[in-house]
Amino acid sequence: MTRRLVVGVDxxxxxxxxxxxxxxxxxxxxxxxxxxxxxxxxxxxxxxxxAVAAVRRALDRAGHTESEVETVLLNxxxxxxxxxxxxxxSETIITESTMIGHNxxxxxxxxxxxxxxxxxxxxxxxxxxxIAVVGPGWDFDDVATELNAATDRGLEVVAAVLAHDDAVLVxxxxxxxxxxxDEVGAVEKVPLGMRAAxxxxxxxxxxxxxxxxxxxxxxxxxxxxxxxxxxxxARALTGNRSAVVVRTPSxxxxxxxxxxxTLTLRGxxxxxxxDVDAGAEAIMxxxxxxxxxxxxxxxxxxxxxGMLAQVRDTMTDVTGQPAAEIRxxxxxxxxxxxxxxxxxxxxxxxxxENAVAxxxxxxxxxxxxxxxxxxxxxxxxCRAEIxxxxxxxxxxxxxxxxxxxxxxxxxxxxxxxxxxxxxxxDGVSSAVHVAGAGELVTKLIGSELAxxxxxxxxxxxxxPLAKVESFFHVRHEDGTVQFFPEPLPSHVFARVVTMTPxxxxxxxxxxxxxxxxxxxxxxxxxxxxxxxVRALQQVAPGGSLRMLDFVVLLGGSALDFEIxxxxxxxxxxxxxxxxxxxVHGSEGPRNAVASGLVDAHVAGA
Amino acid sequence: MTEKPAIVLRHTGYVDPAVxxxxxxxxxxxxxxxxxxxxxxxxxxxLAHAAALESSLETxxxxxxxxxxxxxHASLPADEPVQRVEAGSPRPDLRIAGRTAARIxxxxxxx
Numbered sequence: 193m194t195r196r197l198v199v200g201v202d203x204x205x206x207x208x209x210x211x212x213x214x215x216x217x218x219x220x221x222x223x224x225x226x227x228x229x230x231x232x233x234x235x236x237x238x239x240x241x242x243a244v245a246a247v248r249r250a251l252d253r254a255g256h257t258e259s260e261v262e263t264v265l266l267n268x269x270x271x272x273x274x275x276x277x278x279x280x281x282s283e284t285i286i287t288e289s290t291m292i293g294h295n296x297x298x299x300x301x302x303x304x305x306x307x308x309x310x311x312x313x314x315x316x317x318x319x320x321x322x323i324a325v326v327g328p329g330w331d332f333d334d335v336a337t338e339l340n341a342a343t344d345r346g347l348e349v350v351a352a353v354l355a356h357d358d359a360v361l362v363x364x365x366x367x368x369x370x371x372x373x374d375e376v377g378a379v380e381k382v383p384l385g386m387r388a389a390x391x392x393x394x395x396x397x398x399x400x401x402x403x404x405x406x407x408x409x410x411x412x413x414x415x416x417x418x419x420x421x422x423x424x425x426a427r428a429l430t431g432n433r434s435a436v437v438v439r440t441p442s443x444x445x446x447x448x449x450x451x452x453x454t455l456t457l458r459g460x461x462x463x464x465x466x467d468v469d470a471g472a473e474a475i476m477x478x479x480x481x482x483x484x485x486x487x488x489x490x491x492x493x494x495x496x497x498g499m500l501a502q503v504r505d506t507m508t509d510v511t512g513q514p515a516a517e518i519r520x521x522x523x524x525x526x527x528x529x530x531x532x533x534x535x536x537x538x539x540x541x542x543x544x545e546n547a548v549a550x551x552x553x554x555x556x557x558x559x560x561x562x563x564x565x566x567x568x569x570x571x572x573x574c575r576a577e578i579x580x581x582x583x584x585x586x587x588x589x590x591x592x593x594x595x596x597x598x599x600x601x602x603x604x605x606x607x608x609x610x611x612x613x614x615x616x617x618d619g620v621s622s623a624v625h626v627a628g629a630g631e632l633v634t635k636l637i638g639s640e641l642a643x644x645x646x647x648x649x650x651x652x653x654x655x656p657l658a659k660v661e662s663f664f665h666v667r668h669e670d671g672t673v674q675f676f677p678e679p680l681p682s683h684v685f686a687r688v689v690t691m692t693p694x695x696x697x698x699x700x701x702x703x704x705x706x707x708x709x710x711x712x713x714x715x716x717x718x719x720x721x722x723x724x725v726r727a728l729q730q731v732a733p734g735g736s737l738r739m740l741d742f743v744v745l746l747g748g749s750a751l752d753f754e755i756x757x758x759x760x761x762x763x764x765x766x767x768x769x770x771x772x773x774x775v776h777g778s779e780g781p782r783n784a785v786a787s788g789l790v791d792a793h794v795a796g797a
Numbered sequence: 798m799t800e801k802p803a804i805v806l807r808h809t810g811y812v813d814p815a816v817x818x819x820x821x822x823x824x825x826x827x828x829x830x831x832x833x834x835x836x837x838x839x840x841x842x843x844l845a846h847a848a849a850l851e852s853s854l855e856t857x858x859x860x861x862x863x864x865x866x867x868x869x870h871a872s873l874p875a876d877e878p879v880q881r882v883e884a885g886s887p888r889p890d891l892r893i894a895g896r897t898a899a900r901i902x903x904x905x906x907x908x
Contacts, residue, residue, distance in 0.1 A: 297905075298826055332822065360826045661904060663872055679872070682879045686906045 196262040198793060199247050200579065202785035203239045203269055203564070206230055206607035206630075207748060210246035211779075211786035212254040220794050222776060224254030225783050233510045235271035235559040240567040247572060258572050265579030265789040266565050272555045272625050273507050274608035276635050277499030278530070279452040279550075281469040284428065284543040286536035288383065290443025291425055292353070292376055292436040294539040299392045299434040300359030300372035304401050305351025306389045306411050309382060309438060312352075315342040321350045323390055325382050328355040336365030343368060351390035353436055355379040373434045378538040387412065388438040402437050403429040412439050428543070453491030455523075455550075457482045468496055472548055475525035488520040488552065496550050507554050517556075524551045524628035524726075526718045531642045542642075549636060551719075553609050553627035579789040583613035583623025588791055589784030590744040591615070593774045600742045601731060602773070602784070603724055603759070605749035607631050610720065612727035614740075624730040628719050630749050636715035641701050641708060651690040651697055652712055656753060658691050659705050660684045666696060669709050713754065720755050721762035728763075737766035744773040750781035803832040804898045805852040807844045808860040810835045816864050819888050823895020829902050831858070831895070845869035845878055854902045858894065866894045870901055879907070 195216045202209045209227045213220050226249035232238020247264060251257065307321030315324060315338060322342075326335055339349050339362070352372045354362065359374035371392035376382070389411045391399045401407035405426045409419040424445045429435045452468045455475060459482035466478040468490075479485065490497030500520055508515045529544040561578055569576035579585070583602075590602045604611040607630045613623040630653070638649030658666040663679040666689065680696060688705050689696035701708060725737065733739040743763060749755050750772050760770045773781040804824055808817065817833065824831045834851070838844045841859050845867035848857025855871035863884040870879055879901060882894045897907050 298828065358822070358826055360828060361822055364825065663870060679874070679877065682907055685879075686900070686904045 197256060197260045198790050199250065199261055199264045200786035200789035200793075201243050201246060201264060201266050201568075202582075202585070202783070202789070203230055203234055203243060203267060204604075204606060204747070204785075205234050205272055205274075205609060208239070208242040208246045209783050209786045210243070210250040211783050211790065212250045212256065213787070213790045215790070215794055218794055220790060222779075222787065222790075223256070224250050225779065225786070226250035226253055227782065233271050233273060233506070235269045235561060236510050237560055237563045237567060239564045240571065243564060243568050244571045247568070258574070261572060261574040263793070264565075264568055264572060264574060264576040265793055266561055266568065266576060267585055267785050267789060268559060268561055268578050268581045270555050270559050270582075271507065271510060272553060272609050273503055273510070274551055274553045274627055274629075274631070275499045275503035275506075276632055277495040277550050278528070278547050278635070278639060279450075279468050279495050280530050280532065280545050280547045281450050281452055281471075282546040283448045283450050283532070284534045284545065285446050285448060286444075286534055287446070288440040288443035290383075290438050290440050291428065291445055292373065292382075292538050292541070293429040293432045294375070294435075294541050295433050296357065296359065296373065296375040296539075298357065298360050299374060300361075300363035301369045302392045302394050303371050304389060304391045304411075305371050306387070307348070307350045309353075309384050309386050309388045311384055312338055315339075315347060315349075316345075318342075318347055321348045323388050324349055324352040325379060325384065326352060326354045327379055330354075330356070332356075332358040332361040333365065335362050340365075340367055353379060353382060353390060371434070373436050376436075376539045381538055382436070383438050383440050386438050386440055388436060390434075390436050392434045398431050398433060399429065399435050402426070402435045403432065408437065411437075452548075453494035453497060455491075455496060456489045457485060457523075458487045459483060459485040468494070468548055468550075471546075472525035472527040475523070475548070475550075479523060479525075485521055485523070486519060488523050499550065500552055503552055503554050507556060511556050511560070513556055518554055520552050520554050522553045522625065522627040524626065524632070524719070524723065525549070526551075526628070526632070526636065528636050528640055530639050547639070549632065549639075551628035551632045553625060555625055580792045581623075582785060583611070584615070584621045585785045585788035585792060586611075586746060587613050587615040587621055587788070589775050589786070589788030590746060590773050592776045592787070592791070593744055593771075594777050595771075596742045596744060599740065600744060601728055601740050602744045602746050603727060604747040605629060605720060605745060605752075605755060606747050610723040610727050612731045614731040616733065622731050624727055626723050626727045626730070628723050633715045633719050636718065637712055640711045640715070641699070641703065643700060645700070648690075648697075648699060651692055652699060652708060653716075654752070655690040655692050657699070657705050657709055657712075658689050658696060660687055660689055660696060666691075669705050713758070716752075716755050717758050717762075720749065721758050724759045724762055737763065737768060740766070740768050743768050743770040745771065746773045746781045746784045748782075800832065800853065801830065802853045803830040804854060804856045804858060804902065805848040806831050806833045806858040806860070807836050807838070807848040807851075808833070809837070809839055809844070809862045811862045812860045813864055815888075816860060816866070816891055819891035820858060820860065820866060820895040823892040823897075824899040825895075826892075827896055827899030827903065829854075829899035831898075841865050841867050841881075842869070842875055842878055846871075846873075846875040849873075856898050856901045858898050866891060868894055868898045868901070
């Protein structure tokens with residue numbers, strides 16, 4: 193019997209996989225696999241380069257050459273374009289520079305000082321309880337000398353506010369210690385001649401008086417109306433080790449809701465509008481009422497409106513279809529928060545602001561896969577054909593996972609979209625794409641931890657965390673400790689790091705390992721666990737997950753160290769068997785589509 | 798007699814008092830004491846490493862005759878200091894050298 197070389201190629205949203213097989217009669221021997229980045233948008237002629245590269249690499253690994261290949265099989269894939277946008281929907285504003293609430297690493301002294309703000313070079317004319325305000329350019333010895341001299345003159349200096357990081361140095365040189373808050377960058381904006389209070393908590397504690405409404409009322413002798421007015425100040429200072437509050441005629445801290453426009457969702461014969469600042473829950477609830485979604489638009493001039501328009505434009509460019517025919521078929525809204533510098537803050541204070549992240553997805557029925565097949569054939573000098581539809585092939589490949597049977601559902605956890613497909617007992621398969629996947633997880637992690645660098649957010653998503661505890665050991669997030677025979681570089685010393693294959697890489701954050709871990713797991717849960725349920729409900733008979741027996745996880749994110757567990761947890765209540773695909777009992781969750789193509793080709797031949 | 802735990806700072810004796818003051822201030826602001834010793838050694842890294850070995854906190858600072866500063870830890874190879882600040886660096890950099898030494902002791906990120 194003749195032995196033919198067949199290559200299955202799966203062009204996905206972000207990766208292109210190839211799988212080389214030797215076929216003789218109905219027996220198939222898998223020889224090698226490879227994967228590359230998908231070039232261009234899936235389902236467009238730009239895919240050719242990536243497909244050819246993947247085929248060549250797989251052949252190379254299998255020890256074969258291009259000339260031996262008989263047929264290359266491609267999947268019928270519809271272009272899916274996804275977009276992400278984020279709208280910050282709250283804002284904290286401090287007016288009249290009335291409040292400084294920050295956590296300098298080393299404030300000085302401790303306790304509460306209440307007095308009138310006076311610049312340090314004007315202390316000689318001051319009287320009564322006084323808070324010294326020290327601008328940049330003052331040396332700690334000179335500050336201490338001035339304050340001691342003022343005290344000797346009989347002035348009651350009760351506290352100080354400094355621009356530089358030298359509170360401890362100053363306090364160590366004072367004859368009578370006072371609370372001192374330092375690292376106040378914009379100290380020149382502190383209003384002078386006003387009644388103010390400075391509080392520094394002992395190490396390991398947080399302030400008690402200025403973070404309490406009645407504490408503020410007592411300090412500033414406020415009436416009940418005024419107390420109502422300052423309660424946001426108290427709330428804003430909660431959890432700080434040190435704080436300064438200055439009482440000015442109309443100073444205030446406000447937490448403002450930012451209107452960010454509406455989202456218009458159309459489907460099921462209805463057109464509904466929802467305010468984006470109503471939050472993810474409200475958006476998803478409205479989305480549920482217009483299923484199946486026909487289209488979505490956002491208000492011009494907002495991030496969401498811009499993103500939806502851009503997704504549409506990209507699809508128009510890619511497929512040549514007029515924009516009017518391109519429809520947004522799914523959106524996923526997720527509540528998140530973004531640490532933002534407080535407007536009017538004097539010490540670079542940061543407040544966590546509420547935000548809504550939105551992923552959207554558009555697909556068309558117009559695939560140009562035949563063009564890709566023709567170009568691949570020309571490049572490799574062999575036959576290339578479209579061997580099957582993506583969803584069906586994925587199910588076929590997933591079915592080779594030991595322990596599975598029909599009816600079977602697959603969940604393909606990709607970068608831009610989460611896809612589900614179902615094969616039922618009648619041999620009928622259905623497939624669905626929903627918006628939101630790995631890239632949204634990266635974005636949520638990046639914004640919630642305020643990482644400027646996308647690579648760092650990606651590393652937090654992909655690798656477990658650890659804390660470097662000495663030059664020679666790290667404590668992993670699960671508590672185990674690992675020793676290193678060579679010293680760890682000083683830029684990771686005492687830092688939270690991701691354990692990448694290249695070694696520990698620092699995460700630019702002051703948060704603890706526990707906090708970063710919580711943000712990471714929550715981002716994965718909010719996207720993948722939610723989308724797993726959403727996607728499976730759309731393919732499950734009668735929309736009921738209880739009707740599913742086997743769910744197989746495929747795609748790059750199925751290789752993640754915790755996403756499969758999070759999804760299994762989310763599906764546990766439905767009596768579903770859920771696990772990571774192991775194509776042909778050996779390939780893991782990769783290559784389901786590529787090997788499904790080969791299997792289908794052999795079965796059909 | 799046992800010495801109190803401190804970062805040991807060793808210098809050659811010809812050090813600019815302003816340099817010494819800033820380096821010590823960096824550690825003091827972090828709340829970690831320093832003990833200053835004058836020795837005959839002249840090599841910067843050898844000064845710093847010997848100081849680290851001498852310190853019960855295993856952390857040392859060396860300042861050579863030119864005013865260059867090195868921060869070291871006893872567990873590290875002598876030729877791999879944690880930080881080096883060249884002679885003639887501005888005051889904030891000198892302050893940071895002292896801060897780095899203190900942060901090694903407190904196991905806090907160095908920058």
